Amino acid sequence: MSYSYFPETYAEKPVRQPGRSNYNPPHLRDENIKPFGYQTGSSRTGSQAPNNGRGRGRYGGGGRGGGRGFVPGYNEVDRQFREPYRRTRDQYDALAEKLNEVELVDENPSMGINFDAYEDIPVETSGSDVPKPVNTFSEIDLGEALNDNIRNRCKYVKPTPIQRHAIPVALAGRDLMACAQTGSGKTxxxxxxxxxxxxxxxxxxxxxxxxxxxxxxxxxxxxxxxxxxxxxxxxxxxxxxxxxxxxxxxxxxxxxxxxxxxxxxxxxxxxxxxxxxxxxxxxxxxxxxxxxxxxxxxxxxxxxxxxxxxxxxxxxxxxxxxxxxxxxxQTMLFSATFPEQIQRLASDFLSNYVFLSVGRVGSSTDLILQKVVYVDDMEKQDYLRNLLHEQKAKGNLGKNALTLVFVETKRGAESLKHWLCQIGFPASTIHGDKVQFERERALQLFKNGVTPILVATDVASRGLDIPRVAHVINFDLPKDIDSYVHRIGRTGRAGKSGLATAFFSAKNASIAKALSEVMKEAHQESPNWLAQYIDGSSCGDRRYRSSSRFGGRDYRSSTNSNSYSADNNSYSTGYGAADYGGENGGSGYGSADYGGATGGSGYGSADYGEATGGSGYGSADYGGATGGVDYDPPAQAEYGGHGYESIVAGGWE
DNA sequence: AAAAAAT
Structure with a gap:
């Protein structure tokens, strides 16, 4: 296919038209959101987008618009940094220096940690002469400059449980193996x-x-x-x-x-x-x-x-x-999960270490409402479509909520994303077959809400802190329960509530037992039918059993362990819509967040066009965008809801 | 059997 009408240079030097664009992509038309990039107003978005397959060569230059729109001054430094040709070594150093000193502002200060959620959390320590925990940052001598950054720049008011216990241990020079629930401040x-x-x-x-x-x-x-x-x-x-x-x-x-x-x-x-x-x-x-x-x-x-x-x-x-x-x-190991045999392996790297666990090892938090639904493999797409339509219609996760969908394979991620775009849900993917540049951009588009759905492999299951992820969907359940725990931990962060839905099919019998244990530990209701999958094929799977059964324990022994807060009272989490609903509607995507973004250079239209269709899915995507398929909800998009059992908790409405 | 991690 030839696009000779479309000059090659166009993509390399995106034409910026002055003023604001009137274009508002269909999925945002009824919601008054203007994410990055739309303000730059190129007529290329959608209508003229070329069908260029992967398109990386073409888009090399235009790709990286305003990844850091929220950082004042960053774009300028970044832009200069990317024009190496005429710069001397000293200029380079000056830029590097500047970049190093650019103030990183907290992207979303209103999303402070909800400390009430962490009260009465069980903490276990073991090892010899474990240093005592602290209750405030001021009890710890971290030095003036660092304390100032913690308090005034990062707005950390008081330490989270893992910080209260781990920091004194680390400051005492001790090696440490620390387990804490996802999203509780390990970094x-x-x-x-x-x-x-x-x-x-x-x-x-x-x-x-x-x-x-x-x-x-x-x-x-x-x-x-x-x-x-x-x-x-x-x-x-x-x-x-x-x-x-x-x-x-x-x-x-x-x-x-x-x-x-x-x-x-x-x-x-x-x-x-x-x-x-x-x-x-x-x-x-x-x-x-x-x-x-x-x-x-x-x-x-x-x-x-x-x-x-x-x-x-x-x-x-x-x-x-x-x-x-x-x-x-001094060696410090951190994770939310720590299977026993890995602990044993890890002790090679440690010396007289303190073991510390906040919450149970490998358990998820009560803050995440976990749902398991039985869905045949063939029906997963239909189910997902209904789920997304319902979520959108009810707005029960909040207008600007992000949804993270985990699948098993890289190919599966691409095809699911393609299909989602076709049925009117802007999605992007992140997985190891993409080049780094594409991975980072996909993440950025997701964070910014340009594509409020991200289809991911396990590359995104651990550690990533993405504010406003309200729903994690395990489209394909992982084979490994630890992976499940980490995946759902992308929501419910910093004391906020979140929703996790798992599509359980006949293939997932091996995880059934561990799954129901994890859910039980987090005080979740697991469906009765899940039990019927437990005794069959799962009993031979020692690995998953052991990780769950011995969770919360230092494998060395349990005789010298001290319990700081033995009572494991479940705290009320209140699955009201506050976290992702009104609260974010007000402050999250309000003018503050996007104001800064809009002022930045934003995403070039080239970027947007490509991202919309997704890169790397060949011509269909781009063609789709051009033809208006990706962003044009098809006729059947009207949602009837008949015959579709609501699986979202009533409390969410 | 899959995903991730160097070129």
Whole structure:
């Protein structure tokens, strides 16, 4: 197919028409939302969009509009940063410096942590001489600059339970294995002690003479490892917020992104390096980074990092690439789940460690309303369509709620997204077959509400903190209960409530037992029919059983454990619509959030066009967008609701 | 049998 009428240069240099566009995509027409990008007003959106398949070459330049619309000043720095050709080394450094010091503002300050939700949560610690927990940040000596950032910049008022217990342990220099429910503030729990330690070490990289001379090998004092690139970025951003104006240098190393800029960022010194394993190994082997001065090692999602596929890489990094041995470094492992055999494996990396668990290991929070429905594989799409239509019609999750749909395979993700777009639900996908650039953009489009549905593989199951995800749908249930726990943990974060719906089919018998246990622990009602799948094929599956049954326990023993709050009273969570309904309607997507975004450079129209159709699905998507299929709800979109049993709790209305 | 993680 030829689009010769459409000049090639057009895509490389998107034409910006002055003024605002009148175009408002159909799915937003009756809702007065203007997400990123629409304000730039290119006539290309939809109607003229070319059908170019993957289109990356063409869109290379236009793609990245306003990923950071909420960060004042960031776009300008970012834009300059992306025009390397005419810049000298010094200009580069100046820009890098500026980028490092750009103030990251909390995207959504109104979404503070709801601490009431965490009261009476059971906490278990074990190990010798466990340091006492604290109740306030001021009880901890984190230093003036860090305290100021915590209180005034990040608006953290008081520590979450995991922070109350983990920070004193970490500050005492002890190794730590910590389990805490999803969304309860683990990142800060390991970042604060690390930053404090770096500050106390008297030699933050910026002041080291070696780096004034641009020594070619960086020697970070702290290493934070994560299992996915997106999580790596997220931790890096968090850490930079905490480090603002402390002089502590945070750098990031992950695959799929150009290595050059990452390497340059190391040259002026690194105190804290946030990395994924592959790229880290690469930069170590190029002698750009050395681990010999590591004093702090943190593994986020530690159980994932140490499971079968990952463990050799981690072992290599921790044991073979110059890292000081346990005892000469401080090691902290964090996760929401920690199967016993992984704990056993992890003890290789630890020395006289404290085990800490807030809530039960591998349990989900009460804040998430979990539903399981039986849906035949053939009927899943129909069911999903009804569910989404009902959700939209009732608006019971709030107007701007985001829905995260998990599927089993990368291909499945693409085809489901394609179908969703066709029936009038703007969706995008994130999975490992996409290039990093596309992955990050999909996430951004989802966060911004341009595509309020994200279809994802397990790449998005762990750690990602996406505000306003009101509904997690397990279109395909995972084989592994830990994955289920992490997936549903994308909602119900920071003390907010959330909804999780699982489509259970005959294929999922192996997870039935573990699933009903997880639901029981979180005080959820599991349907009676689920029991009939339990005794059949699941009894042989020891792995899932053990992870659930021994959950909450330090595998070493339970004899020396101290219980701080034994009573496991269920706290009332109130599944009213407040969290995702009125509250967000007011402050979430109000002018504040999108005001900033609109002022930014926004998404170029090229971006929007491609994202709408989704990239990587060949011509049909783009053609679809052009023909108005993707964004034009088909006739049958009117929702009857007949014969469709409502599975959403009454309380949500 | 799938997903993720370096080029």
């Amino acid at each position: 800060a729990a390991f970042c604060f002690p690390i930053i404090n330690g770096v500050l106390k070490s008297q030699s933050p990289a910026a002041s080291q003479p070696a780096f004034r001379r641009r020594e070619m090998t960086a020697h970070p004092l702290a290493l934070i490892l994560s299992p996915t690139r997106e999580l790596c970025c997220q931790i890096h951003e968090e850490a930079r917020k905490f480090c603002y104006q402390t002089g502590v240098r945070v750098a990031v190393a992950y695959g799929g992104a150009p290595i050059g800029s990452q390497l340059r960022s190391f040259e002026k010194g690194v105190d804290i390096l946030v990395a994924t394993p592959g790229r880290l190994t690469d930069v170590i082997e190029r002698s750009k980074v050395s681990l010999t001065r590591i004093k702090y090692l943190a593994l986020d999602e530690a159980d994932r990092m140490l499971d079968m596929g990952f463990e050799p890489q981690i072992r290599k990094i921790v044991q073979c690439l110059g890292m000081p041995p346990p005892g000469r470094r």
